[in-house]
Amino acid sequence: MNETVVxxxxxxxxxxxxxxxxxxxxxxxxxxxxxxxxxxxxCFVVVNVMSAIGxxxxxxxxxxxxxxxxxxxxxxxxxxxxxxxxxxGVKMLGKEDILPAQADRFLFLIAPLMCMVGVFASxxxxxxxxxxxxxxxxxxxxxxxxxxxxxGVGIFLGGYAAxxxxxxxxxxxxxxxxxxxxxxxxLSILAIVLMTGSLSFNVITDAQGGLPHQWYIFHNPFTFIAxxxxxxxALAETNRAPFxxxxxxxxxxSGYHTEFSGMRFAFFALAEYVEVFVVCxxxxxxxxxxxxxxxxxxxxxxxxxxxxxxxxxLAKQIxxxxxxxxxxxxxxxxxxxxxxxRWTLPRLRVDSLMVLCWKYLTPIALFNLVGCAVWxxxxxxxxxxxxxxxxxxxxxxxxH
Amino acid sequence: xxxxxxxLIISFCLFIAGMTVMIARKNIIAMLxxxxxxxxxxxxxxxxxxxxxxQNLDGHVMSLFIIVIAAAEAAVGLAIxxxxxxxxxxxxxxxATELQS
Amino acid sequence: xxxxxxxxxxxxxxxxxxxxxxxxxALLVGKLVRPQNPTELKNAPYExxxxxxxxxxxxxxVRFYVVALVFIIFDVEGALMFPVATVFKxxxxxxxxxxxxxxxxxxxxxxVLGIVYCWKKGDLDWVKSYQVDxxxxxxxxx
Amino acid sequence: xxxxxxFILAATMTLGGAFLTAYTKNLxxxxxxLLVSLFGVAGLYATLGADFLAATQLVVYAGGVVILMxxxxxxTGGIQxxxxxxxxxxxxxxxxxxxxxxAGLSMIITAFIIMKVLAPIFKTNVxxxxxxxxxxxxxxxxxxxxxxxLAFEISSILLLGALVGAAVISRPRRGx
Numbered sequence: 001m002n003e004t005v006v007x008x009x010x011x012x013x014x015x016x017x018x019x020x021x022x023x024x025x026x027x028x029x030x031x032x033x034x035x036x037x038x039x040x041x042x043c044f045v046v047v048n049v050m051s052a053i054g055x056x057x058x059x060x061x062x063x064x065x066x067x068x069x070x071x072x073x074x075x076x077x078x079x080x081x082x083x084x085x086x087x088x089g090v091k092m093l094g095k096e097d098i099l100p101a102q103a104d105r106f107l108f109l110i111a112p113l114m115c116m117v118g119v120f121a122s123x124x125x126x127x128x129x130x131x132x133x134x135x136x137x138x139x140x141x142x143x144x145x146x147x148x149x150x151x152g153v154g155i156f157l158g159g160y161a162a163x164x165x166x167x168x169x170x171x172x173x174x175x176x177x178x179x180x181x182x183x184x185x186x187l188s189i190l191a192i193v194l195m196t197g198s199l200s201f202n203v204i205t206d207a208q209g210g211l212p213h214q215w216y217i218f219h220n221p222f223t224f225i226a227x228x229x230x231x232x233x234a235l236a237e238t239n240r241a242p243f244x245x246x247x248x249x250x251x252x253x254s255g256y257h258t259e260f261s262g263m264r265f266a267f268f269a270l271a272e273y274v275e276v277f278v279v280c281x282x283x284x285x286x287x288x289x290x291x292x293x294x295x296x297x298x299x300x301x302x303x304x305x306x307x308x309x310x311x312x313x314l315a316k317q318i319x320x321x322x323x324x325x326x327x328x329x330x331x332x333x334x335x336x337x338x339x340x341x342r343w344t345l346p347r348l349r350v351d352s353l354m355v356l357c358w359k360y361l362t363p364i365a366l367f368n369l370v371g372c373a374v375w376x377x378x379x380x381x382x383x384x385x386x387x388x389x390x391x392x393x394x395x396x397x398x399x400h
Numbered sequence: 401x402x403x404x405x406x407x408l409i410i411s412f413c414l415f416i417a418g419m420t421v422m423i424a425r426k427n428i429i430a431m432l433x434x435x436x437x438x439x440x441x442x443x444x445x446x447x448x449x450x451x452x453x454x455q456n457l458d459g460h461v462m463s464l465f466i467i468v469i470a471a472a473e474a475a476v477g478l479a480i481x482x483x484x485x486x487x488x489x490x491x492x493x494x495x496a497t498e499l500q501s
Numbered sequence: 502x503x504x505x506x507x508x509x510x511x512x513x514x515x516x517x518x519x520x521x522x523x524x525x526x527a528l529l530v531g532k533l534v535r536p537q538n539p540t541e542l543k544n545a546p547y548e549x550x551x552x553x554x555x556x557x558x559x560x561x562x563v564r565f566y567v568v569a570l571v572f573i574i575f576d577v578e579g580a581l582m583f584p585v586a587t588v589f590k591x592x593x594x595x596x597x598x599x600x601x602x603x604x605x606x607x608x609x610x611x612x613v614l615g616i617v618y619c620w621k622k623g624d625l626d627w628v629k630s631y632q633v634d635x636x637x638x639x640x641x642x643x
Numbered sequence: 644x645x646x647x648x649x650f651i652l653a654a655t656m657t658l659g660g661a662f663l664t665a666y667t668k669n670l671x672x673x674x675x676x677l678l679v680s681l682f683g684v685a686g687l688y689a690t691l692g693a694d695f696l697a698a699t700q701l702v703v704y705a706g707g708v709v710i711l712m713x714x715x716x717x718x719t720g721g722i723q724x725x726x727x728x729x730x731x732x733x734x735x736x737x738x739x740x741x742x743x744x745x746a747g748l749s750m751i752i753t754a755f756i757i758m759k760v761l762a763p764i765f766k767t768n769v770x771x772x773x774x775x776x777x778x779x780x781x782x783x784x785x786x787x788x789x790x791x792x793l794a795f796e797i798s799s800i801l802l803l804g805a806l807v808g809a810a811v812i813s814r815p816r817r818g819x
Binding site for chain 1: 609
């Protein structure tokens with residue numbers, strides 16, 4: 001059911017001690033306050049790590065694109081140019097914040113705020129590992145779709161507020177692209193929810209095994225296609241790669257954030273890079289077995305059995321760290337593919353972009369959905385590998 | 401203490417705000433905003449009664465259908481407004497006088 | 502009233518508060534650090550260097566609206582299908598899957614009708630193909 | 644404890660957004676305040692234990708209806724005031740003093756009537772022990788498929804009708 005980071009960390013011995021001390025200190029029961037404290041701390045860590053990852057995303061993008069084009073990426077600031085994004089941040093902070101004439105001052109502030117709120121709120125459900133998921137909402141997936149649609153509104157308002165034809169057009173196209181690609185994304189996520197029977201990320205990830213043949217991507221041919229539909233839709237939803245027309249430098253002069261300068265522009269860019277990480281995390285969690293570690297090292301039993309000296313609590317921690325490593329590994333692999341696609345594929349025209357969504361991805365996603373339902377009904381949810389092997393539970397730990 | 405009355409008061413205030421928008425505005429799209437507020441006010445009551453009176457979830461299903469119908473209504477309403485603008489170059493409510501005798 | 506299991510939403514609020522603090526904080530810090538001399542020229546919206554003409558708020562082609570329309574219908578369909586999808590597996594396990602599959606397929610096929618209609622009437626293609634020829638014909642007839 | 648904080652936050656967001664929608668002069672701001680108000684209503688659903696409805700509210704309203712409204716505002720001449728054929732300024736499209744007084748009076752009357760109706764309910768609601776919050780998605784799914792399966796199918800036909808109708812109306816016709 002709903003466990004959160006706090007319920008995971010509260011198993012630690014120190015937690016009960018802390019609650020008693022604080023209770024005497026404040027007089028009333030400090031249980032709620034301690035939960036709030038731990039949540040605030042973990043959220044602070046996650047927000048900073050995500051902003052660093054967003055910053056490093058820009059650095060990785062420039063380094064990888066340089067690597068693809070046989071040239072040197074940024075290597076001046078810090079060792080190998082790692083601190084480049086900090087330099088960019090400080091520069092952004094120092095830039096003058098220009099408000100165009102007759103622009104809408106109120107919406108000028110609301111647009112980047114809405115993008116940031118939309119992206120950071122979706123961090124709450126990303127399944128980093130079985131214990132460290134900030135909150136394992138049992139409507140996790142649907143909440144994520146809802147919150148990430150706020151970014152589309154933020155982009156439209158950004159385009160509208162700046163009162164310039166370019167950003168207006170960019171805002172309209174950006175918003176219509178994001179909302180039209182949300183349809184194939186919703187339908188392919190629906191196929192996975194159909195297979196699992198639950199909306200919470202942790203349950204979906206636990207339903208997949210550690211080894212590739214137990215992941216949902218290879219579960220049956222329909223989920224295999226649904227993976228690619230979701231990945232393409234996710235690319236388009238974060239205005240990345242071949243779908244970055246709304247901020248296309250050549251035609252729309254960087255589209256909806258033409259008039260945003262300084263820190264406001266930095267927030268749009270940061271929101272975009274963090275959203276790419278979140279979306280890659282979601283795709284990894286839904287299709288590539290998220291934080292599942294092969295041979296069930298993740299839940300610490302194997303470790304506790306092989307090294308009896310370790311305290312079982314510690315074995316669970318090691319398991320969790322392994323799970324976190326597996327999740328980060330899979331997400332960064334997808335992140336690399338996203339950046340790699342950006343520097344290889346040309347940009348799509350608006351009408352081919354819309355035709356791809358409505359005439360190809362949506363019918364395929366609908367077909368996948370029906371296919372998954374029929375497959376689930378016909379084979380009672382067994383994956384094709386299980387049927388091929390017919391040897392019952394595979395050696396690598398239970399699945400299904 | 402948070403009880404049924406507090407939720408009823410909130411949906412009452414939402415309903416009053418929606419009605420004020422409907423009456424005070426002359427722009428058709430602004431009136432559609434009012435309709436959305438009123439529909440939400442009704443949906444809150446269903447969920448509040450499910451929570452405080454009897455626990456069967458028909459209230460949730462009902463407000464789910466209210467959300468579905470509100471979305472469909474907004475889609476068709478705005479299509480009519482756009483067609484009205486294309487014909488009459490204005491969406492001021494006082495110009496919608498075709499049906500008058 | 503055990504408020505305990507409402508704590509699941511606490512991180513959502515805290516993260517939103519962090520996002521707001523970051524945006525407002527950076528803008529406030531920036532206000533101290535940044536140069537601030539708005540000149541008339543600098544404030545003009547970007548128009549590739551020329552003086553901007555006309556307001557940006559002229560209305561646009563209606564195809565943006567048709568896309569949003571088809572999106573919201575499918576969005577609502579998704580919202581209705583999520584609960585049925587979560588329950589489908591349980592019904593299959595107790596052997597009742599066939600009836601639910603039937604309901605599901607009827608629901609999806611009715612909506613596929615919608616998108617097929619929009620497809621055939623040319624609402625989905627971005628550039629209105631038939632409109633171009635008719636304007637040309639009208640010019641010719643005049 | 645946190646339930647109270649979340650309830651107060653959601654209630655202020657809802658009512659603040661609603662009243663600002665009623666009293667702002669700029670149509671775009673009215674749309675943004677409506678979004679804030681619907682966000683608050685999603686928070687209210689969360690405090691009432693309706694987690695699936697809170698997510699549906701976010702997806703359908705915050706993602707769909709508000710963007711539809713914004714597009715419609717763009718397609719119907721933005722937020723300038725309309726003048727009639729003779730150039731005289733009509734009643735400003737966002738309402739002026741007169742319209743708001745009329746709205747105020749009618750609101751007082753409706754408030755009086757509704758209060759009469761709600762009075763007995765306010766007096767008699769006794770507060771039993773409330774159940775803990777539980778996951779509602781599976782429960783709604785079962786209800787949708789067993790008790791309300793007819794409504795479920797008819798709503799797909801309703802959506803089809805809405806889609807076809809709105810597409811026909813908003814399709815740019817050649818004839819005037």
